Amino acid sequence: MPAKSKAQQKAAGAALAAKRGDMPARALKGASKSMEQSMSERQLEELAATPRTGKPDHVDDRKS
Template sequence: MPAKSKAQQKAAGAALAAKRGDIPKSDLKGASKSMEESMTERQLDELASTKRKGKPEHVTKH
């Protein structure tokens, strides 16, 4: 599933880095922390590799 916003893509990238051991898990906050705990490496890679062009910075819930 592609990321819906730039913020979601960035959070997934941070969570993926922590899951791979590139950064300490203790550095994660908010959405990236919950993503790291609840998603697989493959799911995170899919979100993080989404193209950012044309994506809004944030998406509001309706």
């Protein structure tokens, strides 16, 4: 599943780094913290590897 925005891709990269032990999990905040706890390493790799070209900075998933 590819990332929908640059922010999602960046959060997945931070969560992946924490899951691999490259950074402490206590340093995570917000979406990256919940991603690290709920997603597998493979899922995080897929999100983090998404090319950022052409992606919006943020996507509002809330429906009006």
